Amino acid sequence: MNMIVTGASRGVGKALVREFAKDPANHIVAIARDKPALIELQKECLNDFSRAHVYPVGYDLTHGAFPARLLPEIESAVRKVDILVNNAGLLIQKPFPDFTPDDLDRILNVNFKSVVLLIQALLPLMDPGAHIVNIGSMGGVQGSVKFNGLSLYSSSKGALAILTECLAEELRSSGVSVNMLALGAVDTEMLQKAFPGYKAPVSPAGMASFIANFAKTGHHFMNGRIIPLSLSTP
Template identity: 45%
Template sequence: MKNVIITGTSRGIGFELAQLFAKNNYQVLALSRNSKPLNKLNLKNISTISVDLLSEEDLKKVTSFVSENWKSVDILINNAGKLISKPFNKLSTKDFLEVYQVNVFAVAELTNKILPFLSKRSHVVNISSIGGIQGSMKFPGLAAYSSSKGALLTLTEVLAEEYKDEQISFNALALGAVQTEMLEEAFPGYKAPVSAKEMASYIYNFAINGHKFQNGKIIQVSSTTP
């Protein structure tokens, strides 16, 4: 059985992804602050750890689990994200820092911790946003969120170059609107064209097969233009 780590699994895309991998005979380590939603399902193949991705002590729990139980990681999906929606003149440095800590710094730190367990043909998938793509449609109030997702895209490209000799693949999916709790909180009443379950299915297939064809690539996954 192959091993996959997924962050942000308490709801939305991450919640659906963890179930999909587990039901398809993957060993899943699901990381989120709230492990109760997945634990209630009592699915085999899923191990949960309640973590704050900004906590060094909590990240040690993750590496200890992998070291003691798996030894290797085939897929890492950095799905956890934070969104603050405020007019730019209301955004504080604290707001920017909170968003970047989750969307950029925590991704870098967890990836760094998991690197010793990655090997040839391992695939790291970073979940970004179409809002981080230059030239894409932008929305007022998302200066911190969209710019952090742009930083994540660049980080993905750099890591792919840095670890290409080890044949560890890094790709990013820049998602458009998906009907999740996070979207509802940012845009109350807005109905996205894609459900969390539908997007999870896309990410699942890409995580398994995408690195056979792509490395260091930013894939736009959006039904809207530009």
């Protein structure tokens, strides 16, 4: 299978690339800005699973221009895409009155706009049976517990949730499925930034194992769903 994972330089995305890389039949394009970290990840995967196929692509998703600048790099690695995991995310935590227009642009660019543009760019490479998995957040689920300082982050994930539902309908005839996993706390840099000192009950590797399995099989059972993945009550 051919997979694209965004936000692969650390945290959940990195663990997901490692999980997919265990199967030598998988070809994984790993995207993030930190290309040295991606090259290191490629080396780690080759070291741990000798026949891993990981292709590091250093790219800032807020740059857009995907058809002209990102697609050629992806297509030099894979001709088709079976699984796209839109995992890259940006969290900026501030009291609501302190958010600047630039904060708003940056959050929406990473968490929403780049996902829209990347899906548009990659759809021509997707055959019936392909699965798009958007990585959301419990904070972006309607009715869930909300936290101070996360208004823009959580609402950007809320927008992604509705995009997931809309696209599942719109792409139905093409046979491409779209679902969202709304993550609860996972022990990563992002979580430590938002909740310093909090010990998450889930590791990146544990979450990655669930996401990998869901990405491979979840669309045989559901489409357009927002799945809350949290041990606490929403």
